[in-house]
Structures are given as C-alpha cells and as structure tokens.
Amino acid sequence: MTDVALVELHVNGERHDLAIPPRRTLADVLRHDLGLTGTHVGCEHGICGACTVLVDGAPARACLLFAIQVENAEIRTVESLADPDGGLSDLQQCFSEHHGLQCGFCTPGFLMLAEGYLAEEPEATREEIREVVASNLCRCTGYQTITDAIDDCASRRRAALQAALDTAPEPTAGSTA
Amino acid sequence: MKPATFTYHRASSVRDAVGLLSELAEEEPKLLAGGQSLVAMMNYRMARPGHLVDITHVPGLAGIRRSTGDDGRAILRIGALTTHRAVEKADLGPEFAVLSRAMRWVGHLPIRTRGTVGGSIAHADATAEWCLLAVLLDARIVAEGPAGRREIGAGEFFLGPFTTALEPDEVIVEIVFDRPAPRAALTEYADRRGDFAVVAAGADLDTGSVVLGGVATVPQLVRAAGTPDEIADALDLRDEPGVPAAYRRGLARTLVARARAEAAATTEEDSNG
Ligand SMILES: Cc1cc2nc3c(=O)[nH]c(=O)nc-3n(C[C@H](O)[C@H](O)[C@H](O)COP(=O)(O)OP(=O)(O)OC[C@H]3O[C@@H](n4cnc5c(N)ncnc54)[C@H](O)[C@@H]3O)c2cc1C
Ligand code: FES
Ligand code: FES
Numbered sequence: 001m002t003d004v005a006l007v008e009l010h011v012n013g014e015r016h017d018l019a020i021p022p023r024r025t026l027a028d029v030l031r032h033d034l035g036l037t038g039t040h041v042g043c044e045h046g047i048c049g050a051c052t053v054l055v056d057g058a059p060a061r062a063c064l065l066f067a068i069q070v071e072n073a074e075i076r077t078v079e080s081l082a083d084p085d086g087g088l089s090d091l092q093q094c095f096s097e098h099h100g101l102q103c104g105f106c107t108p109g110f111l112m113l114a115e116g117y118l119a120e121e122p123e124a125t126r127e128e129i130r131e132v133v134a135s136n137l138c139r140c141t142g143y144q145t146i147t148d149a150i151d152d153c154a155s156r157r158r159a160a161l162q163a164a165l166d167t168a169p170e171p172t173a174g175s176t177a
Numbered sequence: 178m179k180p181a182t183f184t185y186h187r188a189s190s191v192r193d194a195v196g197l198l199s200e201l202a203e204e205e206p207k208l209l210a211g212g213q214s215l216v217a218m219m220n221y222r223m224a225r226p227g228h229l230v231d232i233t234h235v236p237g238l239a240g241i242r243r244s245t246g247d248d249g250r251a252i253l254r255i256g257a258l259t260t261h262r263a264v265e266k267a268d269l270g271p272e273f274a275v276l277s278r279a280m281r282w283v284g285h286l287p288i289r290t291r292g293t294v295g296g297s298i299a300h301a302d303a304t305a306e307w308c309l310l311a312v313l314l315d316a317r318i319v320a321e322g323p324a325g326r327r328e329i330g331a332g333e334f335f336l337g338p339f340t341t342a343l344e345p346d347e348v349i350v351e352i353v354f355d356r357p358a359p360r361a362a363l364t365e366y367a368d369r370r371g372d373f374a375v376v377a378a379g380a381d382l383d384t385g386s387v388v389l390g391g392v393a394t395v396p397q398l399v400r401a402a403g404t405p406d407e408i409a410d411a412l413d414l415r416d417e418p419g420v421p422a423a424y425r426r427g428l429a430r431t432l433v434a435r436a437r438a439e440a441a442a443t444t445e446e447d448s449n450g
Contacts, residue, residue, distance in 0.1 A: 005185060014418070022185035022229070023217070044178060045217040046288060059289040064216040065291070068185055069209070071233055126282065134370050135285035 005067050011036065020066070026070060027051040027062035029075055038078035038108045042137070049136030053077050054110040059135075060118035080106035081115065091115060091152040091153045099147035102140035109136050114150045122158060126151050180219035180267050182226045188235055191348050197230045198346040199323055208232055208294035208348060210258060213288050216313040229258055232348065233258065236293075241267055246355060253354040257295025265289060272357030274443070275314075279306050285371040295349040298334070301341045301410035304374045304390040306363060307352075308335060312396040313379040313388040316354045321345040335395040337372075348397065358383065365390070366428050378432035382440045387433055392425060403434040 003009045011034060018033055019116065027044075030053070040055045041046035044063045054076040081089040092115060101107045103124040110133065117132050118124065124132075129150050133143055188194035198206050207226035209215060210233060218224040232238065246252050251272045256262065256412050266279035283289055283297075283306050297307035298318060307426035310329035311318070318329045322344055334342050343349065365377035377390035380402075387402040392412050402408055409430035414422035 003182065021179045021182065023182055025179075025220075028179070044220045046213060046284075047284075049287065052287055055290075059287040060291050061213075063220065064212050066185070066209075066216070066229075069212070069233060082334070113287065131281075131370070132286055135287055173413050 005068055008071055009067060009075065010073070011032075011075045012077060013074075019025055019102070020067060022066060022068045024067055025063050025075045025077070026053070026065040026067045029067040029074075030062060036077050036079050040105055042105070046104075047137065049109040049113065050106055052112045052136060054112055054116045054165070057116060057119060064160050076115075081111060090156060091118075091150075094149040094153040094156070097151060098149040100146045102142065106136060106138040106171070107138075110138070110146055118154055118157065119151070122154065122161075124154055128157045129154070178220055178222060180216070181222060181225045183219075183226055186228060186230045186361060188230050188232050190235055191232075191238070191350060194230050194232050194235065195294075195321055195323055195346055197228070198348070201228045202346065204228055205234055206230055208299070210299075210356055211260065211292040213284070213292035213407075214296065216299045218304040224253075238350065239263070241269070241364045242343055243270070243443070248356065251357050255294050255352045255354070257293060257298075257351055259294050260294050261289035261294070261297075262286070264294065269361045271352060275358050275361040275363065275440075276310060276354070276442075279310055282306050282363065282365055282374070282377070288323075288371075294352055297351055298352060299343060301335050301339050301395075302373065302393050303335075303338060304394060306365075306377065306390075309377055309388045309390045309396045310363060311380050312398050313363075313381055313386060314354050314358050315356055316352050318343075318345075318352055320347040322349050326350065332398065338394040341448050354445065355378075355385075360440050360443065362436050362443060364436045364439060366440045375420065377427040378429065378436045378438050380433065382437065387436070388432070390431055392429055399437060404429045404435075408433050 003021055005022050007018045007020055027041050030039045039053055039062055040048040040050035046061045046064050052059050053062045055070055056073045068107050081092055095101055113136055130147055133146050153162055186197050189216060204227040205230040209229045209231045228280055238256050240256045241259060242254040244252045253273050261280050263281045265277055266383055294307055299307050316331045318334050325344055345360050360382035363379040365374035367374045374391055379388040385401050387399045389397045399408055409426045414425050416422050
C-alpha cells in the first residue's frame with residue numbers, strides 16, 4: 001500500500017471520501033480533514049477523554065483509533081447534538097443549566113460520553129453516572145455539576161418517555177393481532 | 178505526538194493475518210486489535226511498527242460461546258476480538274460471572290468499548306485483569322500460526338514484562354475457560370479509578386488459589402494459598418520510587434483478604450437469590 005489510502009468515513013450521517021495517510025488518527029481526521037473542531041485533543045494517549053466520540057453508538061477515544069480502521073462505522077461527534085438551527089439538545093441544555101462546564105475544553109468529550117452512555121443505560125443511577133464521568137478529565141468543575149447535568153438529563157428523558165406512554169392512545173381491539 | 182508512518186493491511190481472515198505476519202517478518206509487522214495499548218504506544222513513538230495488520234474486520238473473532246463438556250461442566254470460549262465491555266454486559270452464568278464483574282476494573286468505559294480480550298492477553302501487562310483471570314482460572318490460549326493451531330496454558334504463557342510464549346507470526350484466536358469458578362473474585366487498588374492497578378488480587382475459593390498482579394513481572398499464582406499474611410510475607414519485593422516494598426506488601430495482604438471475602442459474598446448472593 002502507498003502512503004495515502006482512500007478512506008470512506010461516515011460522520012454525523014454524512015459520507016466523506018478522503019485520501020489520507022493510514023497513520024492519521026480519527027481525532028486528527030475529524031479536526032483537520034473535516035473541520036469538525038468540536039472534538040478536542042488533549043493527551044493523545046487515551047487518558048483525558050477530550051477526544052471522545054461515538055463509534056456505532058459507543059463512546060471511544062478518537063486519538064486511539066486510526067480513521068482507516070473505522071471505515072464502515074457510524075461516527076458521531078459533538079456537532080451532531082444541536083439542531084441545525086443551533087438549538088441545544090436536551091443534554092447540552094442540562095450542562096448549561098447546571099453549569100457543567102467552565103473553560104469548556106473537556107465539554108465535547110463529556111457530552112459524547114454521556115450521550116453514548118445514557119442511550120445504552122437510560123436507567124443509570126447517580127452512582128453509576130459518577131463512575132462513568134471518571135472516564136474523562138475536567139480540570140475546572142470538580143465533576144459535581146457534570147454529574148448533576150447528566151443525572152438531570154436522564155431523569156427528564158425518563159419522565160418524557162413515561163408521559164408519552166401515559167398519553168399514548170389505548171390500543172384498539174384487534175390492533176395487536 | 179503522532180505515530181510514525183506505517184503500511185496498513187486489513188486482514189480478511191486469521192489465515193490471511195498469519196500469512197502477512199510471516200511474509201513481512203523482516204519489517205516489524207504488528208497486529209492491530211482494539212488499539213488501546215498499541216496506538217497509545219505508537220503515539221508516544223515507543224512502538225514504531227513498519228506494518229499494521231488490522232484484524233478488527235476478521236469475521237468470527239468476536240463473541241462468547243458457552244458449551245457443556247463431556248463431564249457436564251460449562252465451558253466458555255471468548256473470541257480474541259471480544260471487547261471488555263461485551264464481557265462486562267454478557268450473562269455468563271454463575272460459573273463465569275467473575276469475569277464480567279472484574280471488567281469494571283479495566284480502564285474506563287470508552288477504553289472497554291474498544292479494548293479486546295486477545296489484545297490484553299497478548300500485551301501481557303503484569304497487572305492486566307485478563308492476564309490475572311486467565312492464570313487464576315487456568316485458562317487456555319488458542320493461537321494460530323503457519324503450522325496451524327495450538328493451545329497454551331495461561332500458566333506457561335506469560336514469560337516476563339510484556340513478553341509471552343506467542344511466536345511473532347501467531348494470532349490469538351480465543352481464550353478457553355473450562356473450569357467453572359462460581360466462588361471467585363478479583364479486586365485491586367489503583368491511585369485513580371481506571372488506572373492500572375498498583376496491586377491486584379484474585380481468589381478462587383474452590384481451588385484455594387490466589388493470583389497477584391503488580392508484585393512481579395508476571396502474574397503470580399499461589400496454589401494452596403495460606404493466610405493473607407503468609408502470602409504477603411513470602412513475596413519478593415523491592416522498594417521502588419514512590420512505592421516502598423512494605424506498602425506493596427500491605428496492599429497484597431489487604432487485597433487477598435478482600436478478594437476472598439468478595440468471593441464468599443457472591444456465593445451467598447447466588448444462593449439467596
Ligand atoms: C487510559 C487507559 C487505561 C487502561 N487501563 C487498563 C486497565 O486498568 N487494565 C487493563 O488490563 N488494561 C487497561 N488498558 C489497556 C486496554 O485494556 C487494552 O485494551 C489492552 O491492553 C490491549 O487490547 P487491545 O485490543 O486494545 O490491543 P492492541 O492495543 O490493538 O494490541 C496490543 C498488543 O497485542 C497484540 N495483539 C492484539 N490482538 C492480538 C491477537 N489476537 N493475537 C496476538 N497478538 C495480538 C498487538 O500486536 C499489540 O502488540 C488501558 C488503556 C488505556 C488507554
Ligand atoms: S486526546 Fe484522546 S484521550 Fe486525551
Ligand atoms: S470545564 Fe475546563 S476542563 Fe472541564
């Protein structure tokens with residue numbers, strides 16, 4: 001193989017065809033080739049979590065993956081959270097309301113960590129959320145407000161789901177047959 | 178930092194991967210699985226492989242299979258590409274639940290979603306949970322090379338720091354656990370949750386064995402183990418910067434007792450519920 005490889009990446013629902021060296025990490029491809037600078041890079045060895053993105057729904061360190069490895073995966077970055085018109089997602093809204101950020105450097109990583117985790121564990125307890133947020137480093141907040149934000153978002157999602165179930169029309173006779 | 182240049186190969190099968198490793202033997206080829214150890218080392222340029230053979234697209238290498246042996250005992254086969262997270266979430270039955278429970282000690286969630294069982298065993302960090310579990314439960318490591326497949330007992334597999342009995346052109350295919358361990362537990366101490374352990378201890382009450390990590394260059398198995406004091410006193414430890422021998426010995430003593438207590442408690446939980 002030559003120094004440059006053709007790589008097809010699927011990021012935030014869009015397909016990108018790239019000619020990149022195989023040694024380029026997913027984090028660098030997102031930032032430098034795709035201009036998605038919401039994904040931050042801190043340590044480049046898996047410790048800080050600033051580069052956390054979703055790979056097929058699961059939180060992963062983009063600095064420890066080569067883009068060429070994840071060709072057929074669905075990648076999601078922090079840019080996928082807000083509405084196209086800039087309206088914050090419920091998770092981002094909770095971070096804002098609970099002051100789950102100060103300098104904001106770590107925030108994209110925490111958002112994607114929480115986004116992936118809550119999708120898998122909607123019933124997560126506060127204790128479990130505390131353990132998961134220990135995955136990433138934050139030098140500013142002391143983690144309390146990040147935990148509050150994620151916990152609140154999980155509660156609101158559960159309440160919304162319950163409300164939707166409560167107001168759902170009764171199935172009419174025969175509809176389940 | 179950024180990794181040095183390498184040539185990328187995507188293996189389509191284990192045979193293909195073995196072929197590439199043999200063919201490129203002169204040019205420092207390396208297998209790439211979860212990348213959670215290798216890519217970090219490449220970013221530091223502590224590792225500069227000339228070729229990476231990516232096995233993450235090989236079909237059939239991920240997954241857990243449970244079967245029953247001739248004597249009726251449960252047997253667990255864990256494919257090399259199975260992630261730590263998949264084991265954490267799997268229902269392995271009371272015989273092997275110790276494996277799922279131990280996964281909470283392996284790094285953090287985003288490491289566990291990518292890091293693999295085969296990669297951990299091949300990397301052979303002396304405190305890695307998978308290495309300790311394999312030794313404690315007498316697991317067998319199935320590897321494929323140019324001459325076919327062979328099985329290596331975990332007790333003969335770990336030879337030194339990051340050194341194993343694996344040949345450079347062999348690929349780990351699966352790990353076989355064929356001795357149920359319903360009364361076993363692994364516990365550890367790290368300065369920060371998710372870091373590699375300073376000392377880790379595992380205990381299997383049915384065999385009476387204890388395994389210790391962080392006290393030597395390979396996992397230390399003590400068969401017919403005595404009291405925590407006897408085990409800790411017998412360790413050959415040296416003072417290291419920041420970690421005096423006495424501190425490590427104290428940790429070993431506490432953790433052996435804790436692992437045994439946890440192993441006993443899981444049995445009670447199972448029989449109560
Ligand atoms: C922040 C952080 C914290 C961590 N904490 C822990 C921890 O607490 N405990 C722990 O155990 N681990 C920890 N890890 C390491 C993690 O568990 C890795 O997943 C594991 O050590 C290697 O598995 P991998 O699949 O990522 O392998 P890779 O990084 O892809 O490969 C590692 C080595 O194994 C070889 N290899 C991979 N697969 C095979 C195979 N099938 N056959 C033969 N050789 C193979 C590779 O060539 C390479 O030499 C941590 C990692 C990070 C980044
Ligand atoms: S930059 Fe990836 S974990 Fe720090
Ligand atoms: S808000 Fe500054 S590092 Fe987290």
